[in-house]
Amino acid sequence: xxxxxxxxxxxxxxxxxxTVSRAINNHPDINPETKKKIMxxxxxxGFVPNDSARYLKRSESDSxxxxxxxxxxxxxxxxxxxxEQFTQKKxxxxxxxxxxxxxxxxxVAQALVKERKLKGxxxxxxxxxxxxxxxxxxxVPYIFCTVGNEDEFQxxxxxxxxxxxRYANVAVDDLAESEKAVLYLIEQGHRHIGIITExxxxxxxxxxxxxxxxxxxxxxxxxxxxxxxxxIKTKSAERYTRENGYLGxxxxxxxxxxxxxxxxxxxxxAIGAIRAIIDSGRKIPEDVSxxxxxxxxxxxxxxxxxxxxxxxxxxxxxxxxxFLFDMIGGKRQPDNLLMPAKLVIRESSGSGYRPxxx
Amino acid sequence: xxxxxxxxxxxxxxxxxxTVSRAINNHPDINPETKKKIMxxxxxxGFVPNDSARYLKRSESDSxxxxxxxxxxxxxxxxxxxxEQFTQKKxxxxxxxxxxxxxxxxxVAQALVKERKLKGxxxxxxxxxxxxxxxxxxxVPYIFCTVGNEDEFQxxxxxxxxxxxRYANVAVDDLAESEKAVLYLIEQGHRHIGIITExxxxxxxxxxxxxxxxxxxxxxxxxxxxxxxxxIKTKSAERYTRENGYLGxxxxxxxxxxxxxxxxxxxxxAIGAIRAIIDSGRKIPEDVSxxxxxxxxxxxxxxxxxxxxxxxxxxxxxxxxxFLFDMIGGKRQPDNLLMPAKLVIRESSGSGYRPxxx
DNA sequence: TTGTACGCGTTATCAC
DNA sequence: GTGATAACGCGTACAA
Numbered sequence: 140x141x142x143x144x145x146x147x148x149x150x151x152x153x154x155x156x157x158t159v160s161r162a163i164n165n166h167p168d169i170n171p172e173t174k175k176k177i178m179x180x181x182x183x184x185g186f187v188p189n190d191s192a193r194y195l196k197r198s199e200s201d202s203x204x205x206x207x208x209x210x211x212x213x214x215x216x217x218x219x220x221x222x223e224q225f226t227q228k229k230x231x232x233x234x235x236x237x238x239x240x241x242x243x244x245x246x247v248a249q250a251l252v253k254e255r256k257l258k259g260x261x262x263x264x265x266x267x268x269x270x271x272x273x274x275x276x277x278x279v280p281y282i283f284c285t286v287g288n289e290d291e292f293q294x295x296x297x298x299x300x301x302x303x304x305r306y307a308n309v310a311v312d313d314l315a316e317s318e319k320a321v322l323y324l325i326e327q328g329h330r331h332i333g334i335i336t337e338x339x340x341x342x343x344x345x346x347x348x349x350x351x352x353x354x355x356x357x358x359x360x361x362x363x364x365x366x367x368x369x370x371i372k373t374k375s376a377e378r379y380t381r382e383n384g385y386l387g388x389x390x391x392x393x394x395x396x397x398x399x400x401x402x403x404x405x406x407x408x409a410i411g412a413i414r415a416i417i418d419s420g421r422k423i424p425e426d427v428s429x430x431x432x433x434x435x436x437x438x439x440x441x442x443x444x445x446x447x448x449x450x451x452x453x454x455x456x457x458x459x460x461x462f463l464f465d466m467i468g469g470k471r472q473p474d475n476l477l478m479p480a481k482l483v484i485r486e487s488s489g490s491g492y493r494p495x496x497x
Numbered sequence: 498x499x500x501x502x503x504x505x506x507x508x509x510x511x512x513x514x515x516t517v518s519r520a521i522n523n524h525p526d527i528n529p530e531t532k533k534k535i536m537x538x539x540x541x542x543g544f545v546p547n548d549s550a551r552y553l554k555r556s557e558s559d560s561x562x563x564x565x566x567x568x569x570x571x572x573x574x575x576x577x578x579x580x581e582q583f584t585q586k587k588x589x590x591x592x593x594x595x596x597x598x599x600x601x602x603x604x605v606a607q608a609l610v611k612e613r614k615l616k617g618x619x620x621x622x623x624x625x626x627x628x629x630x631x632x633x634x635x636x637v638p639y640i641f642c643t644v645g646n647e648d649e650f651q652x653x654x655x656x657x658x659x660x661x662x663r664y665a666n667v668a669v670d671d672l673a674e675s676e677k678a679v680l681y682l683i684e685q686g687h688r689h690i691g692i693i694t695e696x697x698x699x700x701x702x703x704x705x706x707x708x709x710x711x712x713x714x715x716x717x718x719x720x721x722x723x724x725x726x727x728x729i730k731t732k733s734a735e736r737y738t739r740e741n742g743y744l745g746x747x748x749x750x751x752x753x754x755x756x757x758x759x760x761x762x763x764x765x766x767a768i769g770a771i772r773a774i775i776d777s778g779r780k781i782p783e784d785v786s787x788x789x790x791x792x793x794x795x796x797x798x799x800x801x802x803x804x805x806x807x808x809x810x811x812x813x814x815x816x817x818x819x820f821l822f823d824m825i826g827g828k829r830q831p832d833n834l835l836m837p838a839k840l841v842i843r844e845s846s847g848s849g850y851r852p853x854x855x
Numbered sequence: 856t857t858g859t860a861c862g863c864g865t866t867a868t869c870a871c
Numbered sequence: 872g873t874g875a876t877a878a879c880g881c882g883t884a885c886a887a
Contacts, residue, residue: 155858187634189880192881237595437768442771513875516874552865553865555879
């Protein structure tokens, strides 16, 4: 039977429930022999305490939660690993949860705070689209990490949430970094630079990186050509896919005979683009240069190796978790932390100067 | 304050707690106006019911859990998505949880069964190393999917768990499939086939696939050469990495001048191997052929495209979840389901016949 | 060192 | 339609 409770164990052992409880929780005030006997019975009957009851009873617990938005991003999972280790060293319990794309992570957070008496929360991924009210109701320190920053969005005169609630945020400056990537391409002599992006119609990292692309062009006095923009519009949740990169590069090459470079807002997209370029018979980087964004492992091994904006994964993870614990300890106020990313030049990009025919 | 309870809401609204409960849970027997008023107060105070208390009270709930072992395997996550949809159609709730590598998934399952009153469980990933006792204590139908099969392990006379507990299992026949891959290479004329594998000292898919490799050689009367085996021995949890594939291929090429093919027990490893081969100045597949195992998306886009054993991801997911619901409904007994995989020949493999010098 | 009794926050079962 | 009240399983004062 699966419904064994602590009472059953107590009855079987001929002791009180509190004694059984003490045995389970390694309390000091218990006769070693009694404990041994109880543990044996627990083993025999396969008794497992009901966590709901435990958490309900517990008034507080040293634990923090990692809420990852969007399944299966290897970049986040690497960060989670680092943060979990840190958490463990602080003798806190780490709770890792995925949040579906159509779920509101702040609601999940609120429920978890109540249920597990969290001390703090780290939000990973997704875009910032929360109301000041919902944020205020979280009730424990929290921090956003690698979440699309709201600051540079085109907000139609809507007041910034940041001005109403002080929330903590650790991120790379998406706009500035993608600007950096495109400036690099321009300096290499590229004059027809395509971009594969997504989410232009809403606050998103895609939008931010697109704005950086535009800014770089403007800065160098280059005209913006909508023809050079491929926007991924898949309905499905997963948009950062190789397939979309493949499709995007195909379309850009078809519509722009003079194209010599493509900036992709993610490495995975760039990998797909590379495949399409090669399949079209063009060479990388001789005919077309490709630059990605993220700095994932795959980009170091693909052929050719990918030039990319590398996000400082471990630094971000450490800064985030340190910040959270500082807030929990009352040693620091919520703040906006911008981390510097690095342009890593590898084999997928090169000069944009062409012998020129026309 | 974050400690608002249903009682507080009731008091504020001037109603009883049961009325509030009815409002929250969309019960029919409630005055629409009362409900509206209550919902407004709940909204205002940001009240969130405590899930621990809910689950504690609830005697049963139509929900099943997906326990994924090992963080971040895109293959599992694709399957989970399919199974979640199926679950939703059956009007069951799906609970997705990660299990750390050093955690026992069966223990986690037991706790979850108690806490959330599960109807069934799907275990994904990891190796089968459970005792009959622990399995029997789960108490609800469960099924292993893509879990290292125990059947072909070298068990040193230990009785098979399968003979003591009838557990359900859906998997690809790792041994037979990798045998298939190696037979293909032999038929292509390869006579010096390396293997990059892992976990030879313990029951694992690595061991199984290695056995398939050996069997293929034996079958074709080819001698087994330990020199052609590279075993990944990293301490860290992650062994299926590009880096390990890179290192493995380097070592194999160094130790075997006549090497013309490498079989890798996973696609990710194969991708790393490809990079090492190219870096060494060799051509794929002209000089060295590479075959992977899994059928991940990355293998369809890498350069060259990867020849691999493709596991039937969606078929496995569907078979698994269907089987679980059949068991829940009492319509089917636990059983062992072997799914057929497919050898997909792409660009990374070719003929092993060489002009021959020596 | 051990046992009894209460309460954690919620839902379900009753009466009203 | 609504409001008391008894569980759910556990931890913990407190008494013994």
